[in-house]
Amino acid sequence: MDIASRPADPVTNPEAADAATPPQAPATIRREDYQPPAWLVPETALHFTLGLDRTQVRSALQVRRNPAGDGSETLRLNGDGLVPAGVWIDGEETAEWTIDGSDLLLTLPGDAHEIGIATDIAPSANTQLMGLYASNGMLCTQCEAEGFRRITFFPDRPDVLSVYSVRMAGDKAAFPVLLSNGNCTASGDNADGTHWAEWHDPWPKPSYLFALVAGDLVANHDSFTTMSGRQVDLNIWVRDGDQDRTHHAMQALKDSMKWDEEVFGREYDLDLFNIVAVADFNMGAMENKGLNVFNTRYILADPDTATDMDYDGIEGVVAHEYFHNWSGNRVTCRDWFQLSLKEGFTVLRDQLFSQDMGSAAVKRIEDVRVLRAAQFPEDSGPLAHPIRPDSYQEISNFYTATVYNKGAEVIRMMRTMVGAERFRKATDLYFDRHDGQAATCEDFVKAIEDGAGADLGQFRLWYAQAGTPRVEARLSHADGVATLTLRQTVPPTPGQADKQAMVIPLRLALFDRSTGQHRGEELVILHEPQAEFSFAGFATRPVLSLNRGFSAPVAIDADQSNADLVFLAAHDDDPFARYEAMQQLVVQHLIALVSGGTLCAADRDAGREAIGQALAAVIDDPALDDLMRGELMILPGETYLGEQLLVADPAVIHAEREGLKAWLGAQLKDRLVALHHRASSVPYSLAAAARGARKIKTQALVYLAAGVPDVAAQLAAQQFDDADNMTDRQGALMVLAGLDTPLREVKLAAFHQRYAGNALVIDKWFSLQAGSLHPRVVDHVRALSQHPDFTLSNPNRVRALYMAFTAPHAFHADGGVGYRMIADLILALDPINPQTAARFVASLGRWRRIEPVRSALMRAELERIAAAPGLSKDTFEQVSKSLG
Ligand code: ARG
Ligand code: ZN
Numbered sequence: 107m108d109i110a111s112r113p114a115d116p117v118t119n120p121e122a123a124d125a126a127t128p129p130q131a132p133a134t135i136r137r138e139d140y141q142p143p144a145w146l147v148p149e150t151a152l153h154f155t156l157g158l159d160r161t162q163v164r165s166a167l168q169v170r171r172n173p174a175g176d177g178s179e180t181l182r183l184n185g186d187g188l189v190p191a192g193v194w195i196d197g198e199e200t201a202e203w204t205i206d207g208s209d210l211l212l213t214l215p216g217d218a219h220e221i222g223i224a225t226d227i228a229p230s231a232n233t234q235l236m237g238l239y240a241s242n243g244m245l246c247t248q249c250e251a252e253g254f255r256r257i258t259f260f261p262d263r264p265d266v267l268s269v270y271s272v273r274m275a276g277d278k279a280a281f282p283v284l285l286s287n288g289n290c291t292a293s294g295d296n297a298d299g300t301h302w303a304e305w306h307d308p309w310p311k312p313s314y315l316f317a318l319v320a321g322d323l324v325a326n327h328d329s330f331t332t333m334s335g336r337q338v339d340l341n342i343w344v345r346d347g348d349q350d351r352t353h354h355a356m357q358a359l360k361d362s363m364k365w366d367e368e369v370f371g372r373e374y375d376l377d378l379f380n381i382v383a384v385a386d387f388n389m390g391a392m393e394n395k396g397l398n399v400f401n402t403r404y405i406l407a408d409p410d411t412a413t414d415m416d417y418d419g420i421e422g423v424v425a426h427e428y429f430h431n432w433s434g435n436r437v438t439c440r441d442w443f444q445l446s447l448k449e450g451f452t453v454l455r456d457q458l459f460s461q462d463m464g465s466a467a468v469k470r471i472e473d474v475r476v477l478r479a480a481q482f483p484e485d486s487g488p489l490a491h492p493i494r495p496d497s498y499q500e501i502s503n504f505y506t507a508t509v510y511n512k513g514a515e516v517i518r519m520m521r522t523m524v525g526a527e528r529f530r531k532a533t534d535l536y537f538d539r540h541d542g543q544a545a546t547c548e549d550f551v552k553a554i555e556d557g558a559g560a561d562l563g564q565f566r567l568w569y570a571q572a573g574t575p576r577v578e579a580r581l582s583h584a585d586g587v588a589t590l591t592l593r594q595t596v597p598p599t600p601g602q603a604d605k606q607a608m609v610i611p612l613r614l615a616l617f618d619r620s621t622g623q624h625r626g627e628e629l630v631i632l633h634e635p636q637a638e639f640s641f642a643g644f645a646t647r648p649v650l651s652l653n654r655g656f657s658a659p660v661a662i663d664a665d666q667s668n669a670d671l672v673f674l675a676a677h678d679d680d681p682f683a684r685y686e687a688m689q690q691l692v693v694q695h696l697i698a699l700v701s702g703g704t705l706c707a708a709d710r711d712a713g714r715e716a717i718g719q720a721l722a723a724v725i726d727d728p729a730l731d732d733l734m735r736g737e738l739m740i741l742p743g744e745t746y747l748g749e750q751l752l753v754a755d756p757a758v759i760h761a762e763r764e765g766l767k768a769w770l771g772a773q774l775k776d777r778l779v780a781l782h783h784r785a786s787s788v789p790y791s792l793a794a795a796a797r798g799a800r801k802i803k804t805q806a807l808v809y810l811a812a813g814v815p816d817v818a819a820q821l822a823a824q825q826f827d828d829a830d831n832m833t834d835r836q837g838a839l840m841v842l843a844g845l846d847t848p849l850r851e852v853k854l855a856a857f858h859q860r861y862a863g864n865a866l867v868i869d870k871w872f873s874l875q876a877g878s879l880h881p882r883v884v885d886h887v888r889a890l891s892q893h894p895d896f897t898l899s900n901p902n903r904v905r906a907l908y909m910a911f912t913a914p915h916a917f918h919a920d921g922g923v924g925y926r927m928i929a930d931l932i933l934a935l936d937p938i939n940p941q942t943a944a945r946f947v948a949s950l951g952r953w954r955r956i957e958p959v960r961s962a963l964m965r966a967e968l969e970r971i972a973a974a975p976g977l978s979k980d981t982f983e984q985v986s987k988s989l990g
Pocket of ligand 1: 392
């Protein structure tokens with residue numbers, strides 16, 4: 107192929123400049139408008155002449171008319187901020203092209219042509235971190251969803267699969283390592299100090315899976331032998347000095363490769379698997395074929411700098427990206443409306459993997475907590491959308507907890523209904539049937555139906571209807587028969603006023619109160635708006651344990667007595683149900699208090715007493731492992747509590763929840779101090795028992811800080827000073843950051859000094875202060891935004907300071923100062939990094955569910971953003987939907 111690069115001047119084209127600033131109402135893309143591509147691109151050759159300030163790109167596309175297309179002679183090549191520096195058709199340079207919006211259009215007479223295009227890009231000016239960009243002197247790419255069109259003109263849609271050959275050349279000193287997808291087929295040095303490499307990826311892939319990395323990197327090398335005996339070289343590439351922090355990620359990678367063979371029958375399909383860690387990255391990581399690119403945050407760890415939670419995050423994300431090789435790459439998405447096809451399924455796969463690697467019970471509880479904290483609010487707010495959306499303006503806004511986490515729950519329900527064994531048969535059929543294809547969610551459901559022998563007709567509503575279903579459960583008892591009446595409602599969501607009844611699989615057990623036992627779990631499936639289920643043989647009224655294992659992502663209203671909840675919190679053999687009983691005990695208590703009504707001080711005392719007894723039992727129970735004990739000790743979050751109310755007053759919720767915490771801390775002081783003491787004697791290791799000890803240690807401090815702050819301050823300072831690991835150090839500092847004690851400043855300064863220059867740890871230092879319980883958080887955040895370590899150009903740093911701040915307490919400060927700060931951030935960040943800016947809109951978008959005074963202030967900030975000229979598509983879509 108001839109891809110000799112031709113010298114081209116960076117062109118400034120007024121049309122392209124306009125295209126960078128979209129008009130105020132971006133076009134809406136609809137799922138129902140899908141058309142197959144008119145042209146296919148079986149082969150793509152790319153030639154890069156690399157430079158941080160200027161990179162030249164020459165492409166050679168073999169294009170073929172798609173027999174399944176509309177027969178159009180027009181080839182549409184998407185672009186974003188690009189100007190063609192040259193266009194060739196079958197080797198002849200041509201001027202016969204037009205620009206439509208940002209796209210390049212060519213008219214082609216035949217059925218097969220070779221298209222050549224030259225573009226010139228400026229990686230160091232790319233602050234959006236989409237396409238080819240510079241990070242700390244290295245070059246890297248992020249193409250999902252629509253970043254490839256910022257590199258070269260191309261049919262940038264996931265149903266155009268192409269075999270890529272890449273040649274890159276650049277300065278050898280600046281870019282000693284040159285990587286792309288697939289295998290390196292040749293490399294060499296030039297006399298002028300530059301060098302080059304050629305890469306070939308034999309697997310056809312959509313453009314969003316393209317990747318290129320060039321930089322001064324070192325690797326942790328290892329290898330893995332697959333089930334059919336293929337030896338795969340594994341590399342994790344980082345900056346020099348970080349190699350020692352890659353071992354956990356490498357172990358996670360090897361564990362993932364083995365697990366996917368054993369559990370899903372999926373084998374890796376290249377001889378090489380590269381991971382590169384990048385400090386400037388919009389998301390967690392990216393599954394580019396054979397060349398995963400990661401946020402450093404999900405690669406680098408050692409005990410001194412990473413918490414137990416960080417370790418788990420790394421294991422989960424490394425697995426997630428690896429699992430995409432089958433669920434995403436071998437079988438990809440037809441269009442972006444099908445995003446949950448790969449993301450929901452891959453999240454389920456990484457959740458099941460993590461369940462198998464550690465405590466399955468604790469992992470399930472954590473996943474439910476994330477769903478409730480992030481997805482339930484999304485589902486009940488102005489940005490609610492089905493896991494398979496019907497329309498979008500900017501697809502980047504749909505990488506959501508709904509598409510990812512609810513998407514995983516929907517597939518998990520199918521697995522629960524058909525059983526693990528039949529589910530595996532069905533996924534085998536899915537991979538077999540659709541290997542090499544760009545598939546749809548419908549293809550997936552059909553494969554599960556065919557492979558597992560199930561009827562998922564009505565179940566498909568989970569793909570179409572947004573909103574968290576609510577199930578009301580009432581248990582009656584008469585003549586030895588317990589009767590469970592279930593009633594479901596699906597709340598209206600934007601664009602979906604009326605909902606149909608869903609299929610809701612609920613695992614349940616009925617406990618005999620006197621023996622503390624049940625006679626086996628049952629799976630009931632609610633198909634109708636209302637149904638009754640009868641269970642004979644109960645001399646006395648049993649205790650209901652419903653939605654065990656969180657078998658359906660619904661909100662349950664079971665109206666259970668404190669006595670029943672206390673019973674379940676102590677006896678339920680399903681760990682999630684046990685956790686849920688504790689949560690529910692607290693939720694019912696706090697919601698009764700904050701919704702006003704008839705409660706008096708005596709009711710408050712009675713509720714606290716019941717919760718105190720349950721918590722004491724949890725602290726004392728010798729049969730519990732400490733990881734699980736730690737879960738049971740966590741109070742429901744303020745956002746989740748607010749979700750229980752139509753209109754919430756965040757200040758009242760905060761005060762009442764803190765009041766309960768303080769009461770518990772004071773009441774259980776001796777137990778908590780003893781617990782802290784016992785846990786402090788467990789030496790550091792990554793074993794479950796030691797991790798559990800660290801978890802309850804900080805949990806104990808959290809209660810003590812609320813109840814007996816002086817005691818807590820001393821204990822926390824001691825924990826901080828004694829710490830030989832980041833989990834203890836961060837836990838202690840988190841507690842101190844919320845207290846009004848001179849120790850606060852001292853330890854914060856010590857922490858900053860110790861970790862100066864370690865970006866991931868300095869991120870923690872920002873987060874701890876921004877998310878703290880301290881009364882002056884707003885002032886702290888304002889000061890931190892002026893700190894020399896703060897920058898808007900690094901997404902991790904921005905999130906560290908401001909995402910932590912959008913947690914209820916300080917964000918909702920009187921007078922709306924928190925709202926103003928977030929709106930100011932969005933306006934300042936939008937021109938730099940619209941994808942990250944748009945992520946902050948949701949916090950203000952909750953205004954309809956907040957009491958009137960704050961609600962008006964939140965809304966006013968949204969209106970101020972909406973009125974700003976030149977908003978990105980990303981922010982425009984989120985703000986206009988939030989106001990609409
Ligand atoms: N596919 C990636 C993952 O889930 C996420 C990429 C998101 N990219 C984006 N621009 N929103 O692993
Ligand atoms: Zn993913």
